[in-house]
Amino acid sequence: MALRFEDTLSYTLTVSEKINKEQLHIPTMLIQPYVKNALKHRLLHRKTGRKLPITFTNESDKTITCYIEDNGVGRER
Template sequence: MEFKIKIDDSKIFPKTYKIPSLLIQPYVENAIKHGLLHKKIDRKLWVTFSNAEEQNDVIVCTIEDNGIGRERSAEINRNRPDNHKSFASDAGKTRLELLNQDTSKQIGVDIIDMKEDRVPKGTKVILRIPFSHN
């Protein structure tokens, strides 16, 4: 499996900004467990950080895999005898709800099913994270 982390913008200094603990982890976990582990070859996962072009106080974290896609993964999990329920998905949703309480700067998330000619080509998660300075 190929794994890359890229800090895409010279304006992002990792020691300067705070990102909430374990915010990104559930999405990376899902990409690996549900997208890439079901694929035999050419498994890739990219995590990139950049500044939002339209907002200076927002970091954009993109988690992208070239796995089997959410639809196929759900189909596989429906057929499992243990009636699998994704902990990481629920944990991520709960974290977002808690972090977004009592704040005007909301963390946003978009989950995109990537397809080429209607064939699943992976999943992309885009997190828009308002940051606070140290």
């Protein structure tokens, strides 16, 4: 990724402490399309300061929420 984004991509992966990481398994293909979309269609067109925070939280005992944010160019491009 660093070669494609010329070392200007900063990403973080945060998992809530309430989530048992040993017991939880999320198939990668559930999250991957959204991360790829943020990278390819939004962040690739930004020249500097690219940020991609990914956060997993549990809103309730039966729900895990994944927030994928970016500071890309959006639809203006």
